C-alpha cells in the first residue's frame with residue numbers, strides 16, 4: 426500500500442495510505458463490522474475471505490459467548506491468515522440522516538478501536554473508512570469524526586500505540602482525508 430500523507434502528533438505517526446487493508450502488516454487491522462459479526466459484504470467480506478474460515482468462526486464464538494456487539498463497540502479476533510495479529514471488529518452506525526447519534530457512535534467506534542489496541546499493547550493499527558460504505562455515512566462528515574477520535578486518543582498519551590494508519594480504498598475519498606489531515 427502506498428503512503429499518501431504522514432503526520433506526527435505528539436509521538437504518534439498518523440499515515441494515510443491508499444490501497445487494501447487486508448495486506449496491511451500492522452499489529453491490528455480494524456474491520457467495519459455489523460453487530461452480529463456476520464462478515465458478508467464490503468470490507469468485512471474481503472477480510473473474512475482472505476483471513477480464512479477462522480475469522481468467521483472466532484466471530485461466531487464471540488457472539489455466542491457475549492451476545493451482539495452494540496454500535497460503537499468493538500470485538501477482537503485473531504487475524505487468521507492475514508499478516509496482522511488481530512482484527513478489531515468495530516461496529517459503526519448506519520447513517521439515518523444525522524439525528525440518531527450517528528456522530529457519537531462513529532466517534533465511539535474509532536476511539537474504542539484505538540483504546541482496544543492500546544489495551545492489547547499493540548504498536549500499530551490500520552483502519553478503513555468505517556460506516557462510509559454500505560452504512561451510508563457521508564464521507565465529508567465521517568472524516569472529521571475519524572480525525573477527532575484519533576486526536577482525542579493521542580491526547581490520552583498512549584504508551585504503546587505509535588502508528589495509526591487510515592487505509593483509503595475509494596479514490597473519491599482521498600481528497601477528504603488529505604484535506605482534513
Ligand code: ADP
Pocket residue numbers: 444445446447457458466467468469471517553554555556557558559560561562592593594595
Ligand atoms: P460499512 O458497512 O461500515 O459502511 P463497508 O465495508 O461497506 O462498511 O465500507 C467501509 C469502507 O471500507 C468503504 O469506504 C469501502 O470503500 C472501504 N473498503 C472496501 N474494501 C476495502 C479494502 N479492501 N480495504 C480498505 N477499505 C475497503
